[in-house]
Amino acid sequence: MILTPVLHDFKRGMLRLSTLIILALFIASGLGLTYLLRYQFLTTATPLNRVQIVSIDPSEEKLYLEMYVFDEQLNKVKGDLRFTITCNGETVVEMMKSIDGYIKIVDRIPRDTSITSSRCSALTQLTAPMSYLYSYTVLYNLSVNSKTILYSIEGASTTSLINRSTNSLAGLATLKIFRRDAELIVIGGIYTPANPYAEFDIYVKNISATSLQTLTGRSSGSTSLGVGSLPQYVSISAKDLEKLGFIRIGRVKQGIFNSTSEPNIYMNTSYLQVVIVSSTQDIDIYSNPIVISVSKVLKEVDVRMARILNTMISLIGTFTTFFPIVGLYLAYIYIAKPRSQGALEFLLARPVTRFEIYMSRALAGMITLVVASTLFFISTTISTNVMLQVSLDINSLAVLFLGLTISLLAFYSLCYFLSTVISGGKYLALSITIYLIFTFIWQIVIAIISITTLRLQQVEPVKIVEEMARNQYRSYYFNPIQLSNFYQLYTQKKYVDVLPSLQVSTVKAVEDIVNPYLVALTSILWIATPLVLGWIVFRKANLSR
Amino acid sequence: MIVIDSVSKRFRKTVALDNVSFEVRNSEVVGYVGLNGTGKTTTIRIAVGVLPPDKGDVYIDGYSVLRDKKRASMFIGWVPELPIYEMDFRALDYFVYLAGYYGLSVGEARELGRKLLDEVGLGDALNKKLAEFSQGMKKRFALAVSMINNPPNFLFDEVLNGLDPQGIAFFRELAVKFRREGRAVLFSSHILSEVEGICDRVVFIHRGRIIGVYTMDEIRYRASPAIEIDLSKIDRDVFNILSKYGEPEVLNNNKVILRKPRSDTEVILSELVSRGIGVREVKRVEKSLEEFFFSLVKEAEEGR
Secondary structure: OOHHHHHHHHHHHHOOHHHHHHHHHHHHHHHHHHHHHHHHHHHOOOOOEEEEEEEEEOOOOEEEEEEEEEOOOOOEOEEEEEEEEEEOOEEEEEEEEEEEOEEEEEEEOOOOHHHHHOOEEEEEEEEEOOOOOOOOEEOOOOOOOOOOOEEEEEOOEEEEEEEOOOOEEEEEEEEEEEEEOOEEEEEEEEEOOOOOOOEEEEEEEEEOOOOOOOOEOOOOOOOEOOOOOOOOOOOOOHHHHHHOOOEEEEEEEOEEEEEEOOOOOOOOOOEEEEEEEEOOOOOOEEEOOEEEEEEEOOOHHHHHHHHHHHHHHHHHHHHHHHOHHHHHHHHHHHHHHHHHHOHHHHHHOOOOOHHHHHHHHHHHHHHHHHHHHHHHHHHHHHHHHHHHOOOOOHHHHHHHHHHHHHHHHHHHHHHHHHHHHOOHHHHHHHHHHHHHHHHHHHHHHHHHHHHHHHHHOOOOHHHHHHHHHHHHHHHHOOOOHHHHHHHHHHHHHHOHHHOOHHHHHHHHHHOOOOOHHHHHHHHHHHHHHHHHHHHHHHOOOOOOO | OEEEEEEEEEEOOEEEEEEEEEEEOOOEEEEEEEOOOOOHHHHHHHHOOOOOOOEEEEEEOOEEOOOOHHHHHHOEEEEOOOOOOOOOOEHHHHHHHHHHHHOOOHHHHHHHHHHHHHHOOOOOOOOOEHHHOOHHHHHHHHHHHHHHHOOOEEEEEOOOOOOOHHHHHHHHHHHHHHHHOOOEEEEEEOOHHHHHOOOOEEEEEEOOEEEEEEEHHHHHHHHOOEEEEEEOOOOHHHHHHHHHHOEEEEOOOOEEEEEOOOOOHHHHHHHHHHOOOOEEEEEEEOOOHHHHHHHHHHHHHHHO
């Protein structure tokens, strides 16, 4: 019976210029942001990893260059390599080579007085071609100056090899460790010009970020060792290391290496303590113990997925921040305004009950919001699918949509209740104030309260950020607009493996706060309670002006 | 038929209606007259189901507005004194919207809307925004909406207020037409003469209480010219003498009012004197309708 008025109210709510403009703006910004993301995918350089050894010995007229270039997924990167040695502003050596992830050049260089007597620098430049995955990239290598032997080894984390016999720097080593599914992949380089045939064992051990394993040298008695401070006359043998829990994961020769360890050993660690030991007894070279963070190797599709998830969450966040204004306005035109004018009285004289008027307008507003959020969500999902060619799974999409809609409905329900209590301009003033509190002021206040109380409790600064996030999530149970954060968290948890580490730590910190049953109950209560309270007021309200 | 049954309503400390009961029968136009703020509109708002009474009930063709509101509303039309609508609607759109509550589809409602709005003289204003309507147009619009279901009962609340002569004539003729069609019409006003030509009966209300229900003939009769005589005695002889000259009515012990006098005062007095009846005072009484109304009010005030 009241279906026609509901549809009519929905039509005038939906086809209202203000609703359409705001919705169009959101859909347009969704499309824009997705396009921007696609543009980023196409043009932003994928961070490239590189391990490189350069050695120039003018006296022996010998040039040694070895390089391995790979991307985030550990794929070899193709490109053109240009190598130059410049002395006194004059290029004395120049080479152009194609590189397919790896290159090794051992060459003679012409005897040139300028190299032996001048300050020279070596430069490698890599030009990777533009493709879907890689953009144009130039890598500038460090310059090395020396009159005699120049050698450098470059990578993300570099450690020195120490020759115990001579107590001098015997070479340079670099390591990068990656975890991909069940594999532990170690990529690095070792250069020991004095012992070109030396072999080295790489030992690793699980470690937490804060507790480093202290190595104790056999011949040094009680000397305890800190990172990077191995003293003289300390000999570390394989047995010593094994006793300390280190495991040998590979033997490598001088040069650049890429080894894969046995699977399923180091799956649950973010950091490894690493020691490189010469396997040749008489050379007795070992590295300072170093701590290396283990990087997750994400599939390219996962990287995109993380970005898409974050983009969608940020779009939904913006939508749930600003679109409640439409709900606020709908409650105004459906109840607050006609009530203040006395227009509902004439309506009530029709064959309709108060309850039907109350519910039909509540329903019309809710349908408007659901339709608007559906349009927004569908346009965003389609545009990400089409432009980025990946999509979140259907369950995650459904949960994100549910969160978005519940936030809007909960706030609308609250406004609807307010419109039964006060009408006209007073309603607008109060509802806008409440909107501002729930959207903008809320998180600031919770942050201030959290920081103050946590400082008073002398919580470690590191923990403050986590505790703040936990307090924010606790507070969301009391904020209809922020309810969508709970639903976003569900999706973030699902994609936790592909998310940036900062986000992961937030997700982990708050996951015990977010109880799905409590979230469901809170969502229902936020929608139903104001509606029921509103009806209690409306059923007895004087609708005359 | 509209039956107002023992309706009481209180707004905070003010008693708006106190046990009000009356009925409007089919083929009858009943005037509902009282000063401003005496409870006419409150009665009508309760009757139409937009204001719940504290006590009592209203029955529209037997359906209670409290217990069976939707059905009761199907049988009654209402034209308020100051109709208020959601002003951002256009006339026909709002008509269609309201017709939805009567179960009409959009197509049916548009067709009926054009017809009824044209009938009430708003044929040129179908697409005009309600905010631009004059008071008269708003009342005509309310009438058109009330006629969606062609109800057998109508409530006109101070409907002639603020109308131009054409509008006044329109609603007066409409009330008479409705009576002819067998409908029950309650026509409220604060001016008795306004309802004089159209009503069969008038219900008078003052300070939330019904102070009298008179047929229009009765009112006219009571408001007609009369002679009030203060006599030394009143007995059957005196009453018989006076009956020859008009319609006597004993007011109290010694006072008689002679309505519709058929002779001059001197002739009547000379006969009374010649029969040995002492005449202490004679005065000619002539009341207008409004004076009649005020005399009722005064009596009610005195009787409180």
